[in-house]
Amino acid sequence: MDIHLDGISHSYGTTEVLRDISLEVQSGQIVCLVGPSGCGKSTLLRFLGGLERPDRGRVLQVGAPPEGCLNPLTYIFQDFALLPWRSVRGNISLVLEDHGIRGAEAEEIIADVLARTRLTDFADALPKQLSGGMKQRVAIARALAVRPAVMLMDEPLSSLDSQTRELLMDDLIALWSRQPFTAVYVTHNLAEAVRLGHKIVVLSRRPGQVRDVVSIAKPLAERGYGDADLEATQKHLWSMMRDEARAADQELINV
Amino acid sequence: MSDTPASEVRFRGGGFAPASRRWVGAGVFVVLILVMEWGTRAGWISALSLPRPSDVLVTFGELWQSGLLFKHLGPSLSRLFFGALIGVSVGISVGILIGLFSYIRSGMVPLVAAIFPIPKIALLPLFVIWFGIGEGSKYALIAFGTFTPTVVATYGAVDNVDRSLIRMGQSFGLSWFSIVRKIVLPGAMPGILSGLRISLAIAIILLVAAEMLGAQYGIGAYILEAGSLYDLERLFAGVVILSLLGVLMSAVIGMVERRLLSWRS
Numbered sequence: 100m101d102i103h104l105d106g107i108s109h110s111y112g113t114t115e116v117l118r119d120i121s122l123e124v125q126s127g128q129i130v131c132l133v134g135p136s137g138c139g140k141s142t143l144l145r146f147l148g149g150l151e152r153p154d155r156g157r158v159l160q161v162g163a164p165p166e167g168c169l170n171p172l173t174y175i176f177q178d179f180a181l182l183p184w185r186s187v188r189g190n191i192s193l194v195l196e197d198h199g200i201r202g203a204e205a206e207e208i209i210a211d212v213l214a215r216t217r218l219t220d221f222a223d224a225l226p227k228q229l230s231g232g233m234k235q236r237v238a239i240a241r242a243l244a245v246r247p248a249v250m251l252m253d254e255p256l257s258s259l260d261s262q263t264r265e266l267l268m269d270d271l272i273a274l275w276s277r278q279p280f281t282a283v284y285v286t287h288n289l290a291e292a293v294r295l296g297h298k299i300v301v302l303s304r305r306p307g308q309v310r311d312v313v314s315i316a317k318p319l320a321e322r323g324y325g326d327a328d329l330e331a332t333q334k335h336l337w338s339m340m341r342d343e344a345r346a347a348d349q350e351l352i353n354v
Numbered sequence: 355m356s357d358t359p360a361s362e363v364r365f366r367g368g369g370f371a372p373a374s375r376r377w378v379g380a381g382v383f384v385v386l387i388l389v390m391e392w393g394t395r396a397g398w399i400s401a402l403s404l405p406r407p408s409d410v411l412v413t414f415g416e417l418w419q420s421g422l423l424f425k426h427l428g429p430s431l432s433r434l435f436f437g438a439l440i441g442v443s444v445g446i447s448v449g450i451l452i453g454l455f456s457y458i459r460s461g462m463v464p465l466v467a468a469i470f471p472i473p474k475i476a477l478l479p480l481f482v483i484w485f486g487i488g489e490g491s492k493y494a495l496i497a498f499g500t501f502t503p504t505v506v507a508t509y510g511a512v513d514n515v516d517r518s519l520i521r522m523g524q525s526f527g528l529s530w531f532s533i534v535r536k537i538v539l540p541g542a543m544p545g546i547l548s549g550l551r552i553s554l555a556i557a558i559i560l561l562v563a564a565e566m567l568g569a570q571y572g573i574g575a576y577i578l579e580a581g582s583l584y585d586l587e588r589l590f591a592g593v594v595i596l597s598l599l600g601v602l603m604s605a606v607i608g609m610v611e612r613r614l615l616s617w618r619s
């Protein structure tokens with residue numbers, strides 16, 4: 100299943116946030132969205148998953164979601180959004196219950212996603228007992244449980260320390276390599292973008308417009324920490340973003 | 355190390371973290387009662403101004419033995435239970451509706467604000483006319499009195515439920531009903547339970563008020579009778595029962611909180 104954005108524009112009151120965004124997200128690809136703070140990345144992601152409606156333009160699902168997919172467009176949030184009163188297992192079963200999946204069938208799915216995120220031993224732990232990195236892995240496990248066609252990730256690693264972030268990035272790459280998933284990945288961090296993105300979409304400062312789209316052909320599994328060619332791409336991205344970011348920063352002060 | 359003078363860094367991070375110390379609460383009661391006993395025995399508290407605690411205990415023992423205690427306590431507890439049950443359950447339901455629906459919120463919040471400050475005891479005659487002098491008016495008074503604080507606590511608690519969790523529920527396609535039951539309700543539970551503490555204390559106050567007006571049996575009736583005879587021992591025996599009831603209720607809520615809210619860090 101592909102996603103097409105067709106001329107998305109949006110304003111909140113008098114602030115124009117997004118202007119004429121058109122994009123394609125192809126099946127099996129990770130598309131990274133980068134851009135200065137406040138340029139509307141999170142807003143765009145909310146449009147993508149149907150949590151909000153844009154003023155103008157359309158979000159199109161092209162083709163049917165794959166067989167067995169429970170929730171085609173599935174989010175992974177920056178703040179994890181785990182229910183603190185449910186155990187790890189309970190948090191995952193939460194999203195299955197509404198699809199009528201209970202009992203042995205649910206147990207099977209839960210065991211599978213916990214194994215894929217290396218959380219099997221923590222099934223009965225409460226969120227308050229987990230570290231930030233583990234919480235985000237639970238959130239990833241929960242997203243995997245509904246077999247999404249497209250994962251919508253809003254700075255999923257931003258609230259983690261840099262070591263945990265590296266580890267989780269490796270986890271994501273391993274997950275993708277085992278079974279390619281489609282994702283739109285919003286980030287501030289250009290290093291993340293060049294490690295995970297097949298396509299990197301650079302947005303301008305507010306009102307957000309597509310400034311450039313950079314494709315990286317190198318397979319995910321071959322990308323590593325500090326690769327020279329990735330660094331070069333990252334530098335190129337940064338040079339594009341620096342002025343935007345600086346200008347955006349000034350604007351925020353003047354608001 | 356050279357011989358430049360060294361001094362230990364002064365600790366300044368203490369305090370501001372009250373913890374519960376066992377037995378201190380009980381100790382306060384014991385000291386207070388001992389002082390009263392001592393004062394009334396030694397004579398620097400006149401027998402007219404305070405009853406002797408040991409006499410109150412004796413009166414309490416008589417009340418127990420004569421079987422009158424349960425004759426009074428039984429009806430009181432049932433009034434308290436059913437009155438509070440009605441008030442609290444309607445209050446929680448209305449509170450949740452206010453927390454979820456714009457129209458109900460706009461319609462009900464001013465109404466609740468208007469009802470809240472009315473001393474419910476003042477409405478007792480009205481309830482007697484509506485529900486009769488029997489049990490009905492007593493249930494109604496207690497229910498009405500517990501309803502308003504419960505509503506206010508509940509919709510405040512629903513407002514405070516983490517919106518990002520609700521967003522999460524929506525993004526996973528949970529039904530409206532599932533979101534309310536599995537996200538909103540548990541998320542509002544801490545606020546609802548602390549509102550319940552207040553509501554139940556109010557219920558006890560109103561119970562006594564209702565029983566003072568027209569009841570043959572009940573703690574309130576017992577206290578009223580003792581008061582009109584200036585029988586301080588019996589008056590205090592009744593008051594002690596009410597206090598114990600309050601302590602017991604707060605302990606029960608504490609237990610429920612520990613069970614239901616163990617997920618809080």
Ligand SMILES: Nc1ncnc2c1ncn2[C@@H]1O[C@H](COP(=O)(O)OP(=O)(O)OP(=O)(O)O)[C@@H](O)[C@H]1O
Pocket residue numbers: 111114116134135136137138139140141142143287305
């Ligand atoms: N619900 C809303 N109501 C009004 N304004 C909003 C709302 N959501 C976002 N905005 C505004 O829209 C702009 C874009 O917000 P958005 O959160 O999409 O930016 P972002 O690119 O995700 O920023 P960041 O990098 O800081 O996460 C901001 O100026 C923000 O203040």
Ligand SMILES: [Mg+2]
Pocket residue numbers: 140141142253
């Ligand atoms: Mg954002």
